[in-house]
Amino acid sequence: MDATLPLRDAISPAEASPASARLGEALSVAGIVHAYSGAPAVDDVSFDVPAGGVAAILGPSGCGKSTMLRIISGLVTPTAGVVRLGARDVTRMPARERRVGMVFQNYALFPHMTVRENVGYGLSGLKGPEKRAEVDKLLALVRLEKFADRLPRQMSGGQQQRVAVARALAPRPTLLLLDEPFAALDRALRADMQFEFLRLQRELGITTILVTHDQEEAQAVADRLIVMNAGKVEQAGSPSELYDRPRTLFVNTFVGQASVIKASVAAESETASTLRLSTGDEIHLPRRSGFMRGTNVVIAVRPEHVVLHEKPAPGAIPARRMMAVPQGPLRLHDLLLADGTPLKAAERRASGASDAPPGGTVHVTFELDHCRLYPSS
């Protein structure tokens, strides 16, 4: 597997079994509002996930992600808004009739039941050999055939999670919901499980929504990101759309890294603008800023768009080196501008080059096409 590819691109559709039924239905939520005893938790949330798609709801703790999952699964009825699965309006439909499978963060397996019994629990309509055959099929799907008679506590976290997935898939849901599914796993196992999970998702074609606060995980797994903040959707779109064209400062700093520099618009014309940074330095953009002269703004710049110069260069701003850490093919620098604004810069690492010690001054310029401006809050 090519480690540089997002996971979702590392599995070709050809690996999906052509014989498998395409289970997924499209999901649409529109104008969802929910308050717990008067305190708003989600406020006018709308998004769509196409049949067979994988979407990640991403955002900081308390932003309303789990509430949205509960509303989609039917555990919570929203104060307002509509949930549609395929052509069905399921807003007021009981959870068990929706054909939605759910995998909880702690897997919620029955501790006293074997793996076979846990998975069979979701197959209430089947009995005897028919049920046994169906459980066998599900265990094969998650590659746990040999573990059917074990108890959950006799298995690793990753294996327990696969049992939880098999149990959620048993009633043949058209939509699978996962709440922080990989959070309890260590880093190496998490990557394996993400890959396994995507294989399964591709094989079944089941529409999937996962909730996570981990933006790297969301970008690796999902083909659509829904970024939430304080109960609202900040932006929804493909991972590269959100990374390359974030509409808000929140998205810019939450999806990927970005440093934030305060500035004011010193000059503005149709074709150019000048920004005066909080350090007193000026930078000239070969485009309109979109703000009136005198407006306070913030500039967001990603580490890979900061260029380092060892010597003073035209238009370059001095910065103090605080720390530099190697990260794969890159070296990540923590810098401080003259007024104390922190700045991160990523630089390609020449192989064999030694890491420069902290301290000393470096000079920075920005790739201006990639500097994004937002109104100052």
Ligand code: ADP
């Ligand atoms: P997230 O999953 O993003 O951490 P939640 O959906 O769990 O966010 O929570 C959104 C908001 O609703 C938070 O302010 C949280 O405290 C509140 N909340 C969540 N569940 C309940 C509940 N059962 N009763 C009261 N408030 C709740």
